[in-house]
Amino acid sequence: MDVLRGCAVMGILWMNITAFAQPQSAYIDPAAAGPLSAGDIAFWATSLILVDGKMRGLFAMLFGASMLLLIDREEMAGRNGARTQMVRAGWLFVIGAAHYLLLWWGDILTLYALVGLAALRFVHRDPMQLVKAAFLFFLLHFLLVAGYVASFYAWSHASGGGAGFASFAASLSDPASPVVQREIALYRGDFLSILLHKIVDLPRSWSLGFMLSALETLGFMLLGMAMLKSGFLTGRWDAEQYRRTARHCFLIGVPPMIALAAWVWASGFAALPALGTALAWSFPFRVPLSVGWAALILWLFARNPGHPLASRLGAAGRLALSNYLGTSLLMTTIFYGWGLGNFAHVPLGALPLFVAVGWAAMLLWSxxxxxxxxxxxxxWLWRSLVRAQPQKIRKSS
Structure with missing residues (x-):
């Protein structure tokens, strides 16, 4: 699980790098970053097909599994596991809120804290019950985001609404639009301006993000619990089972994702195909691909258990929270105005270089x-807050 967690936190950096370096709308419509080169399109397509949402799904699965491990450990020590998890979630929310305000608007920790409380109700279910509940939440999530996207379709086709929608879409995806230019100026500005903007924008951005992510995240947490109880995440399956699972999941998920990417590209990154694909139409394939990535990683390291990379990835996974927050600090320093000020200066095709820097930092220090x-x-900070006293941080000699 540590190796999986290390891969997930590294994958999340790839998923988030566009949002660190470019206006928010570039995450959905890469044309918002300016004229696209072949390298820009290749990076966008690779991200959409293989990474976006999949690493977040893998991370959420591992979070759900780690909840079970924590509760079991607490109960074996004679403590109330559910109560500890609730306290843990409360402090994670505080850490996430600080992450949002002081570093980056794309925080997921507050979401995990709240959704994790809902997941507590399912910890004693057997694996099949957990899988059924997970897919129920996946269905509800898809209906919600599909309805949200459908509202934009209705707006664009409403009598007299087409011009308004066209203006709205242009304001988000046109690099020269006032909306995009204001965002670029903001994130090239000073720390205080960014902080005040996030405080003002908090109710809107957080409520929208929660609405569009909570049910999906809950589904992945429950799926992770089921995968832990079945032995999948603990490496109890043999290598061939992992290989077959990975192959089937990628065969299910990759071809339709390629078709969706081709559709969005052929549309010229039109607002409705791009938005619909990012939020809704790609979601049914996100689930098998998240599981497929887990199976592929476990298969590779089941075949090569002593590989030096395994120990480095495992260390990165044991420090997943530190690495997650550390990459936000590193990337905002590189791109925001209070740091090196590279926001909206780096084309999409060059962003993998910055991902590689972040990966190297994780693997080298962890x-x-x-x-x-x-x-x-x-x-250490999180655990000390949960226990209400400083915890031991150094290993015993």
Whole structure:
């Protein structure tokens, strides 16, 4: 699970790099970043097909599984596991809120904290019950986001509404539009201006993000619980089972994702295809691809258990919270105005270079740190807040 978590936190950096470096709308419509080169389109297509939402799904599955492990550990120690998890979620919400305000608007920790409380109601279900509940929440999520996207279709085709929708779409995807230019100026500006904007925008951005993500996240958490109880996430399956699962999941998910990417590209990144694909039409394939990534990683390391990369990825996974927050600090320093000020200066096709820098940093610092310390700095803060006293951080000699 540590190796999986390390891969997930590295994958999330790939998924988030566009939002660190470009206006928010570039995450859905890459044309918002300016004229597209072949490299820009290749990066966008690779992200859409293989990464976007899949790494978040994998991370949520592992979060759900880790909840079960924590509760079991607490109950074996004679403590109330559910109560500890609720306290843990409360402090995670605080850490996430600080992450949102002080570093980056794309925080997922507050979402995980609240959704994790709902997931507590399912911890004693058997694996099949958890899978059924997960797919029920997946269905509800798809109906919700499909209805949200349908409202834009209705707006664009309403009598007298077409011009208004066209103006709205242009304001989000045209690099020269006032909306996009204001966002670029904001994130090239100083820390205080960005902070005040996020405070003002908090109710809108957080409520919309919660609405569009909560049910999906809950489904993935429950799926992760089922995968832990079945032995999938703990490596109890043999290598061939993981290989077959990965193959089937990628065969189910990749071809339709390629078709969706081709459709959006052929439309010239028109607002409705781009928005619909990002939010709704890609979702049914996100589930098998998230599971497929887990199976592929487990298969690779089941075949090569002593590979040096496994220990480095495992260390990165044990420090997942520190690495998640650390990449936000690193990338906002690189791109925001209070740092190096590269926001909207780097084309999409060059962003993998910055992802590689972040990956290298995670892999290089995590293992030496984990050799000396029992938990990461952010994990230490979180655990100390939960226990209401400083926790031991150094390993015993």
């Amino acid at each position: 293992q030496p740190y984990a050799n000396r310390f029992a938990i990461g700095p952010a994990e």
